[in-house]
Each structure stands twice: as structure tokens, then as C-alpha cells.
Amino acid sequence: MRNLFGPMFFFGFIGLAVFMISHGAPLGWLPALLVTAIVLAYAGERRWPYQANWNKSQKDSARDYTHAAVNETFNVLGVAAIPLLAMWLPDSGLWPNDWPLGFQLLLVVPLADLGITLVHYASHRWPLLWRLHAVHHSVTRMYGLNGLMKHPLHQMLEALGGTLPLLLLGMPVEVAALLAFAITIQLLLQHSNVDMRTGWLRHVFAWAPVHRLHHLKYGTAGDVNFALFFSFWDRLLGTALDSQRYTVTDNDLGIGNRPDYPVAYLAQLIEPFRREHPAYPPAPVPPALHEVLIKDS
Template sequence: MRHLYAPAFSFGFIGLALYLVGAGVSLLCLPALLPLAILLAFLAERLWPYRAGWNDGHGDGARDFIHALVNEALNALGIAAIPLLALWLPHFGLWPSDWPLALQLLAALLIADLGITLVHYASHRSALLWRLHAVHHSVTRMYGFNGLMKHPLHQMLEALGGTLPLLLLGIPVEVAALLAFAIAIQLLLQHSNVDMRIGALRHLFAWAPLHRLHHLKYGTAGDVNFALFFSFWDRLLGTALYLPDYVLAEDDLGIGDRPDYPLAYFDQLAEPFRRVEVVHPPAPLPVALRRAGVGVR
């Protein structure tokens, strides 16, 4: 099951969503499927945990639920606004509406993933963007639900980077809804605490064994594996990293020089706009990571 989990979860839920929408079922079936995916993700994390301690709450469960609720509501509003945006935004009518729905979704995933990945990459290079993105990196454990833990302003910036090209091309509402659902499924897999074994699929999909390394708390050691869906973007950016022999410790995650980062939801919303003097030294890179060839750039 550790080898089958990621492809079965991803292709199973996205494939089911494609089937239902293609069969003419209301788009409301997609938000109805998401709680089932979350429930199965939680169950798998308890059956096959990567780190057992990450299944224990850190006082973050209610906060992460609020983050997820707000950000998914923003996604839903964005999808609902597509017909209005189509009236306001110029579009070139280039969307391949005659393609099968699955190919349309694949095209949307490739385009959106590139835009989101570039915004994500920029968020580790720009001090201003990092202040917003740091909310997501403040997590000290990884489990499926905290993939949706983002500052809403950063969520909107990533969404803009991923969807503006699609809107200009004239993406249909049903494809946009499928895209939003696929992103939610991918975030569950990227941040999963399941001890999944993805083998050669790591060359294509940016699932948890790759993305966990992005959350390392040691200086800029985590400036790797930025892609949301497709890991080949990181090879093109020169930021790909895979450490099959390194098992993350339970305290490897977070922001090394901000162990005092606020935990409460509204404090996290306000944190990017506060003047903060960093007085904590960077967390030292563990010997095992230095031996694995990871260095602070």
C-alpha cells in the first residue's frame, strides 16, 4: 500500500471527478468529494505514518481548519466569478474546448502549475512575498490538511499566477472547477504524513517525499522542490532535491530563526504586516543532512 497510495489517491479522486463532471453531474459534487478525500488521507496517515509524532496535534488543528475553510471558500468564489471575469478580461478564445475533458484538465494543470511554481519560487527570493508565504512554512509537522494552511493574500497571489493565463485563454468553468479540485487533492498528497514510496514517479509528480524537504527549517536548505504538481519544473529551475536515505526528524520543519512564529489564526494573518526583529540564530544544519550533500546556500 505504501507504493500504491499516492497514485491510487491522486488518480482515483481526480479520475472520479472527471467522470462525474463529464457525465453531467453538477459541479457541486466536487466540494462534496473533498471531505471524503480528507477523511481517507487522515486514515492512511494513521495506518502508515511517516513520523508517528506528526499525527499528534500541536494545538494547530482548529487553526488549520480555519485556514482551509477560508482558502477553499476563496477558491470557490474565484470559480464562481469566472463568467463575470470573462466579460471583463480580454481573452483570445484559444482554449481547446473540443479536446476530451481529461486533456483539457491536463493542459490546465500544466499551465497553472508553471505559474504557481514561479510565484512560489519568487516567494523565497522576495522579502515582501516571503512575509506572506512564511505563514505556510511555520508548520512544525506535516499532515495532509496543512497543505491548505496559507495566508489568504498569498493564496490569491498564487491563484492569480496560475489562473490568469488560463482566463486569458478562455478556460471553461467546469475545467476550472476540476483544476481547483485537483489542486486540493495534490496539496493533501504533498503534505501527507503517509510513508509513501513513489519510486520513479518522483521524476513526474511532486508528492510528499519531495515536498517534505522544502519545509526544512535550516536557513535556505529548504529552497528546493517548489513545484506543486510536476517535479520537472524544479529540474528546469535547478532546485530539485531527492534524499531517499534521509528520514526527517520530527523537529526538522518550520522556520529555523523564528521558533516564536505565532500559532493563532488571526495572529498569523497580522504577522506579515508587523515589524519583527529576528533575534534567534538560524537553526544549525544537522550532520546527517550535511553528509547527504545538503548545504545552506
């Protein structure tokens, strides 16, 4: 099951969502399907944990639930607003409305992935964007719900980067809803605490074994593996790190030069707008990781 968990979770839930909507099910069924996915993600983390202590709350569970609830609510509102946006946007006539819904989703996922990946990449290089994105990197354990732990403003910027070109092309609301659902499924897999074995699929999908390295707290060591869906974007950016020889622990996570980063939800919303931040030296790279980075870079 460690070998099958990623593919079954990804293709199973997204395929079921496409099947349901293609056969007339209302979009209101997608939140219920998402709740089912979250429950199964939790069950998998407890059955096959990568780090058993990551399944234990560090007084962060209520905060993470709040982040998830707020950000998913904004996602739903964003999808619901698409018909209103369509009234203001010109009809380009370019959207392939005659394609089956599944093929339309196959079209939008890599395009949205590119836009989101570029915003993510920029967020590690532009200080103003990093202030917002740092909320996501403040976690000291990784499990599925961490993928939904983002500052709402940064989530909005990523969403615009991934969907604005598609909306200008005339993406319909059903496709947008399926895209939002697919992104959430991918975020659950990308931050999962399941000890999944992805084999050659790690060269295609940016699931947890690939993405955990992005959350390393050691300066620029974590400036790798930015992609949301597909690993090949990082190969094109020159930011791919494909190491299977280092086990990430909670000591490796967080923001190395901000060990005091706020934990509470409201404090995290305010933190990017504080003018002064305490100065701490960067966290030193452990010798075992340093050796891996040299060999795999």
C-alpha cells in the same frame, strides 16, 4: 499499499471528478468528493504514518481547520466568479472547447503548475512575498491539511500566477473547478504523513517524499523542490533535491530563525504586516543532514 497510495489517491479522485462532471454531475458535487478525499487522507496517515507523532495535534488543529475552510471558500468563490470575469475579458477564441473535459484538464494542469511554481520560487527570494509565505512554513509537523494552510493573500497570488493566463485564454468554469479540485488533491498528497513509497514516480510527481525536504528549517537548505505538481520544474530551475536517505522529523520543520512564529490563526494573518521581528540566529544544520546535502547536491 504504501506503493499504491499516491497513484490511487491522485488518479482515483481526479479521474472520478472528471468522469462525474463530464457526465453531467453539477459542480456542487466536488466539495463532497473533496471531503471524502480528506477523510481517506486522514485514514491513510493513521494506517501508514511517516511520523506517528505528526498525527497528534500540537494545539494547531483548530488553526489548520480554519486555514483550510477559509482558503477553500475563497477557491469556490474564485471559480464562481469566472462567468463574471468572462463578461469583461475579450474572447480570444483560442480555448479548445471541443476537446473532452479530461484533455482540457491535462492541458491546464502543467501550465498552472508552472505559474504557481514560479510564484512559490519568488516567495523564497523576495522578502515581501516571504512574509506572506512564511505562514505556510511555520508548521512543525506535516500532514495533509498543512497543504491548505496559507495566508489568504499568498494563496491569491499563487492562484493568479497559475490561472490568470488560462483565464485570458478563455478557460471555462468547469475546467477551472476541476483544476482547483486537482490542486487540493495534490496539496493533500504533497504534505501527507503517509509513509508512501513512490519509487521512480518521485521524478515525476512532487508528492510528500519529495516535498518534505522543502520544509527543512535550516536557512537555504529548504530552498528546493518548489514545484506543486511535477518535479521536472525543479530540475529546470536547478532546485531539485532527490534524497531518500534522510528521515525528516518535527525537529527539522518550521522557520529556523523564527522559533517564536505565531501559532494562532489571527496572529498568523497579522504577522506579515508587523514592522519589527525578533532576530534569532539561523538553526544549525544537523551533521547527518549536512552530509546528505553535500552528497546529493
